[in-house]
Amino acid sequence: MLQKEMVEEKLTKVIYPGFTKSIVEFGFLKEITVRENLISILIDIPSAAEEIEKQLREEIATRLSFLGEYRIDLTVTKPKPPRETSSHGKNVLPNIQNFVMVSSGKGGVGKSTTTVNIAIALAQQGKRVGLLDADIYGPNIPRMMGIEGQQPVFLGKTIKPIISHGIKVMSIGSLVERGASLIWKGAMVTQAIEQMLEDIEWGSLDVLLFDMPPGTGDAQLALAQSLPVTSGVCVTTPQKVALDDTIRSMDMFTQLHIPIAGIVENMSGFICPETGKEYDIFGKGTTQPLADAYHTEILGEIPIEPAIREGGDSGLPITVLAPNCETSKRYQEIASKLWNTLQKVNEEGGVNNEAIQPTIF
């Protein structure tokens, strides 16, 4: 009699397309049952792309072909395809399933750090991730991803993103002359964003994250008008004075009809590397009433931690360097919650932001 374990052992060799880990390591294999001469297998994958399912079906059939006399019934569950249109028009990048805008009311709160670590956490969960550094005024993503100074490859009119830590990365700032972006005016920002969206060869992605410039300006508007942004993440710090900026950010999402996934409270307490003791520096938990007012949640609280800053400076983010530490686990949780929101938005065809009565503070 054929054992379930034998089938599972074979499936541990099935590498998930585009990654180095197997479907079993990612936890995509949900169930195997063997009944008489029928093997039923259930796998749940994070990609709605047809070609991924096709490749997996072929690979699994090959791996199990030695079981000549058994019939194989493979069920593949996957996310619903995304919305095809935004309130502003059609998705010009139909091979990308989800678009996430990461915003903050002001600079220096850790928006880029958060975006990078969420992107890596998503990739570690088996999602095919792209990261666009749209912060033309302060493009930090290349350094944080360890690709500073590397030039992307141009193929005629199109540009190939650089792959780092399993993520396709492109930085608008790194494509323009150093310092030139400082004098960019609104219309130029809009044009750069629109052009960049058309010219970058992303291929097929489960999610594309945008690290936006701080504030609520032209770049955010250009993006929301060009693409059906699936969801927005707001990064803030717990000081009371940061609250006003955060409100502006949340109002912006509401006005642009972008469903809000939630708030990341960064620099929330300090964990002393020597003692592991936690200190409250900026005041923790101030963000919760804001999350409530906008019918959303705190996606996670990330402490001030030297390893986070070092990771940003060295190009080896904490989620890469220490994937099992407490802070990396928090980034994993943030990534999972964000992913759940994306699924919900795609299933429900958008979230009704109109119910929100913004700026009640």
Ligand SMILES: Nc1ncnc2c1ncn2[C@@H]1O[C@H](COP(=O)(O)OP(=O)(O)O)[C@@H](O)[C@H]1O
């Ligand atoms: N939780 C944190 N702990 C320690 N340093 C952090 C943390 N978050 C961000 N930083 C550091 O603070 C600085 C500003 O962060 P950054 O992500 O560039 O902010 P923003 O993109 O909002 O301007 C960087 O040097 C970064 O490494």
Ligand SMILES: [Mg+2]
């Ligand atoms: Mg930044």
